[in-house]
Amino acid sequence: MPETRLDTARIRAAREMIDPIFLDTPLYRCEALEPGLGCAVSVKLETANPVRSFKARGTELVTSALAAGGSRAVVCASAGNLGQALAWSGRGRGLDVTVVASRFAPAAKLDRIRALDARLELVDGDFDLARERAAGIARYEGIRLVEDSLDIETCEGAATIGLELAGAAPSFDAVLIALGGGALATGVGHVVKDLAPGVEVICVQPAGAPAMTLSWRQRRVVTTETTDTIADGVAGRLPIAAVLDDLLQVADDAVLVQETSIIAGMRLLLDHAGLVVEPSAALGIAAILEDRDRFAGRHVVTIVCGGNVDPDAYRRWTGPAARES
Structure with a gap:
């Protein structure tokens, strides 16, 4: 592995310090999603715990x-x-x-x-x-x-998800990871690249909050004045240099998606997987919707990273009135 702040041996040891209620979250192929997406899709469900997120x-x-x-x-x-x-x-x-x-x-x-x-x-x-x-x-x-993403514990805690993915069978071709401050992407990306280097690590961020993706593309910290996205969990303006350095070592790509695709992803997860998710958790599905040809015929894992959503906002995004507009 290239030099990063993360260490796979330390990540393995971290599992012993984490309450088991947060470990070994469901991972399953969701065939009901596949006709609309054109690829095999497995879901890593990080909402199945007392705080409904991977954090x-x-x-x-x-x-x-x-x-x-x-x-x-x-x-x-x-x-x-x-x-x-x-x-x-x-x-x-x-x-x-x-x-x-x-x-x-x-x-x-x-x-x-x-x-x-x-x-x-x-x-x-x-x-x-x-x-x-x-x-x-x-x-x-x-x-x-x-400090989320700067403190190595937040990255290596998230990285234990990567251990569970790397040990899964059957194997998969790509993992889609929501990108905000970077703890989830750097943690999971590190382990996947260490233990399953053939798997493509793709980070996904809203176009309305693009700072970390722009930083990854330009290989330097790029800040933005504002953010404009419903995906509040990934809406940062000021990337952290040390986290960007880690991300540059493990991410194969970083893509930006539109708000309409995020909402469409939330609806798909509700209608075909029975999952109520916050916008950040639908970023992986949004990425597939925006580039079906890229993923056609592949087996993709998307990490459903959080399910803490405001009920009124969720109804506006996914309810009958929203679908008709």
Whole structure:
């Protein structure tokens, strides 16, 4: 493997620190999806756990180490899913958890963070402003700041998904991974390239939040002034250089998809797989819809990374009125 911050031996060891409830999530071929997509599609279902996303694999590593070291408090910025995961993992280990989020984040995600006994602070801005505020709290209170994708635990926790994919049978030709800050893509990509190097690693990001994809293409950090996407979980503006370096070593491609394709992907997953997913989790299906010829005749795995969606917004995207428009 080329040099990255990630280590496969350490990722194998990480499985022992993660609550088994988050491991070995369902992986199955979903034949009902295939007529509309023109390829064999397997789904890795990371919503089948108490926080309905993959993020707890990483927060389990963070909070295990903090509790073992005697720490009592931790703070993070979150678009919603990391905050829920950190609150869940921290509560189980007696940690005081603070989550900073945008007040414009989906209400369902914010309500769940509160329900998990975390202190929630809202900012009048986007995720990257929340990152700044969380860093300020960490400095002022002298507590651990968890930075998604920068902290190696968040990447190597996500990478345990890669171990499960690499050990699957039958094998597959490509894995489609939602790309935001990069923890999921770098983690899974690292393990896949190490253990199944013939598998194509394709990262997928909304065209309305393209910063990491543009950075990957130009091999340097590219920032954007704003984001405009319903996929709030991947809507960052400021890529992290160290994470980009890791991504450059493992991603075969990074593609951008349109909002209409994301919504169409959510509908397909609902209608043909019975899955209620948030927009970020439909990015892989969106990528197939936009480039059927690329995937024709291949076996593709898509990681359904989160299912924390605002019910009212979901109905607008997938309900009868939306389908008629």
